[in-house]
Amino acid sequence: MKAIVVTDQAAGTAGMTLVERPEPQAAINDVVVRIHASGFVPTEMEWPSTWTDRAGRDRAPSIPGHELAGVVAALGYGTTGLSVGQRVFGLADWHRDGTLAEYVAIEARNLAPLPGDVDFTVGASLPISGLTAWQGLFQHGRLQAGQTVLAHGAAGAVGTMVTQLAREAGAHVIGTGRAGDRAKALDFGAHEFVDLENDALEDVGGVDLVFDVIGGGIQKRSADLVRAGGTLVSVVGPVEARPADGLAVDFVVEADRAGLGEIVRRVRDGRLRTNIDDVSPLDDAVAALNPTERRKGKTIIRVRP
Numbered sequence: 009m010k011a012i013v014v015t016d017q018a019a020g021t022a023g024m025t026l027v028e029r030p031e032p033q034a035a036i037n038d039v040v041v042r043i044h045a046s047g048f049v050p051t052e053m054e055w056p057s058t059w060t061d062r063a064g065r066d067r068a069p070s071i072p073g074h075e076l077a078g079v080v081a082a083l084g085y086g087t088t089g090l091s092v093g094q095r096v097f098g099l100a101d102w103h104r105d106g107t108l109a110e111y112v113a114i115e116a117r118n119l120a121p122l123p124g125d126v127d128f129t130v131g132a133s134l135p136i137s138g139l140t141a142w143q144g145l146f147q148h149g150r151l152q153a154g155q156t157v158l159a160h161g162a163a164g165a166v167g168t169m170v171t172q173l174a175r176e177a178g179a180h181v182i183g184t185g186r187a188g189d190r191a192k193a194l195d196f197g198a199h200e201f202v203d204l205e206n207d208a209l210e211d212v213g214g215v216d217l218v219f220d221v222i223g224g225g226i227q228k229r230s231a232d233l234v235r236a237g238g239t240l241v242s243v244v245g246p247v248e249a250r251p252a253d254g255l256a257v258d259f260v261v262e263a264d265r266a267g268l269g270e271i272v273r274r275v276r277d278g279r280l281r282t283n284i285d286d287v288s289p290l291d292d293a294v295a296a297l298n299p300t301e302r303r304k305g306k307t308i309i310r311v312r313p
Contacts, residue, residue, distance in 0.1 A: 009028070009030070009109055009110035009111050010026060010027075010028065010029075010109065010110050010290055010291075011026070011027060011028075011029040011105075011108060011109035011110065012025070012026055012027075012071060012072065012073070012108035012109065012290070012293050012294065012297075013025055013027050013069040013070065013071055014058065014069065014070060014072055015068045016068075017053065017058075017059055020053040021050060021053055021297050021298050022298055024072075024293070024297060024298070025294065026290070026291065026293065026294060027069075029071070031111050032105065032111055032112060032113035033113060034085075034087070035084050035085075035113065036084055036085050036086050036087075037084055037087050037115055037116055037117070038087060038113050038115055038116065039080050039081075039082065039083055039084065039090055039096075039113075039116050039119065040080070040081045040082040040083075040084075040111055040112070040113050040114075041078040041079065041080055041081060041111065041112050041114060041119070042078050042079045042080075042110070042111055042312070043076050043107055043109060043111060043112055043311045043312070044077055044078045044079065044128035044132075044310070044311055044312045044313075045076070045078070045128040045129045045131065045132035045287075045309065045310050045311060045312075046073045046075060046076050046106075046107040046108050046109075046132055046308070046309045046311060047073065047075030047076070047132045047135065047136060047309075048072060048074075048075070048108060048307060048309065049074070049136055050297070052073075052074070053072070055102065057102035057103045058070055058072055058102075060103075061103050067103075070105055070106075071105040071106045071107075071108055071109050072106050072108055073107035073108035073109075073309070074099055074100040074102065074106050074107060074135070074136065075097075075098075075100075075107060075132050075133070075134070075136050076097060076098060076100060076107040076112060076114075076132055077095075077096070077097040077122055077128040077129070077130075077131030077132040078095075078096065078097075078112075078128065078312075079093060079094065079096070080092050080093060080096055081111065084116075087116045088116070089116055089117075090116050090121075094121065095121065095122040095128075095131075096119040096120065096121060096122055097119065097120060097122040097128075097131035097134065097135060097268065097272070098114065098118045098119035098135055098263060098265075098268060099118055099135040099136065099139065099261070099262075099263040099268075100114050100118065101114065101115065101118065101263075107132075108290070108293060108309060109311075110290070110311055110312075115263075118265075119265065120265045120268035120272065121269075123272065123276060126272060126275060128310075128312075129284065129287050129308045129310060130275065130282050130284070131272070132308050132309075133165075133282045133283070133284050133306045134268070134271055134275065134282065135263075135268065136165075136166075136261055137165040137166045137168075137169045137283070137306065138267075138271035138280075139261045139262070139263070139264060139271070140169070140261040141166055141169035141170040141173050141219075142169075142267050142271060143261060143262065143267065144170070144219055144241045144243065144259065145157075145170060145173055145174055145177070145217070145219070146173075146177075148239070148257045148259055149217045149219070149239045149241045149257070150239065151174060151177055151179055151216075152177075152179075152216075153177060153178030153179065155179050155216035155217060156180045156182065156214070156216050156217070157170070157174045157179045157181050157215065157216070157218075158182050158184065158212060158215045158217070158218045158219065158230060158233065159171050159181055159182065159183050159184065159198065159219045160184045160185075160218070160219060160220050160222050160226065160230070161184070161185060161221040161222060162181075162184055162185050162189065162193035162196070162198050162201070163183070163189035163193045163196070163283075163304055164185075164221065164283070164304070164305070165283050165305055165306045166221055166243070167185070167193070167219075168192075168193075168196040168281070168283040168305075169280070169283070170219045171183055171193065171196045171197045171198050172196055172197050172279070172280050172281065173274075173280070174217075174219075175197040175198075175199075176279055176280075179216075179217075180199050181198045181199050181200075182198065182199065182200045182201070182202060182212050182215065183196075183198030183201050183202070184201070184202045184203075184209070184226075185201070185203070185204065186203065186204065186205060187203045187205060187206060189201075189304070190203065192304065196281065196283070200212070204226065209226070209229050209233075210232075210233070214233060214234070214235040214238075215233050215234060215235065215238065216234070216235055216237075216238040216239070217234075217238060217239050217240075218231070218233065218234055218238075218239070218240040218241065220240060220241065220242040220244060221243055221244060222244065223242065223244035223245065224248075227240070227242065227244075227247070227248060227249050228248065228249035230249075231249040231250055231252075231256070232249075232251075232252070234251035234253075234254040236253040236254065237254060238251060238254040238255075239251075239254055239257060240254065240255070240257070241257050241258075241259070242256070242258040242259075243258070243259065243260075243261070244258075245258060246258055282306070283305040283306060284305055284306050284308055285303045285304055285305030285307060286303065286305075286306075286308070287307075287308045287309075287310050288308075288310065289309070289310050290309055290310070290311045293309045296309065297309075
């Protein structure tokens with residue numbers, strides 16, 4: 009099968025190559041998925057799991073990518089809940105070969121059914137961004153209607169999901185980003201927008217939940233805005249700045265079939281829009297994943313029609 013592999017951590021995405029690899033076999037409780045579309049997060053090149061297995065052994069050359077949409081091609085021993093020929097989407101294991109390939113072996117529990125009226129490219133854009141927003145807001149942030157959310161990176165792949173889900177839940181959403189992101193952030197549902205380069209972040213006043221995708225000085229300044237009992241949720245590693253009278257949570261998104269179902273249900277009925285910036289075929293994936301300009305949404309690799 010065709011697959012994108014990486015061999016050199018220092019080279020990052022520039023070290024990607026398109027090669028032929030053996031098709032994966034399904035282990036116990038696995039399925040093999042014939043991939044139609046795959047998503048990719050550039051920070052994968054910095055994750056230890058891209059380069060070593062759970063025992064710390066080198067596993068390069070490895071296949072990156074963890075978001076997928078496709079069709080079940082084979083079932084492993086003991087696999088239940090899915091069937092051959094079923095449309096699925098989901099989030100592949102961090103420590104196994106990923107989804108920038110024609111096939112992937114994945115635990116069945118990491119997948120959810122993909123309705124027939126949802127395009128594979130849309131399905132592949134949802135798992136990391138959608139589940140990150142869902143888990144950060146509702147599981148870790150305990151968001152309630154009437155609260156105020158400060159959503160950093162509001163025009164990005166995760167930020168647009170955070171904005172839409174928080175607004176639907178009845179929150180007041182203040183988005184942040186660069187000046188050029190204002191229109192997009194407001195279009196995706198932010199009530200207000202703060203230009204981090206030119207506006208005073210402190211002018212937003214107190215908030216109940218900060219969703220941080222930036223870290224550093226912005227995180228520290230944001231922590232000072234969290235009201236008593238509020239939460240700072242971070243997806244950029246251990247929290248360095250904590251609210252004076254609130255919680256600080258950092259987390260790594262987890263595969264969750266029920267959460268995927270909630271997200272795709274909202275996509276189908278028009279309550280949730282995806283943020284796809286570019287769709288490229290697998291043969292052009294290396295160039296697509298090494299853009300010369302800043303991307304403002306997801307890059308999806310179309311593996312099959």
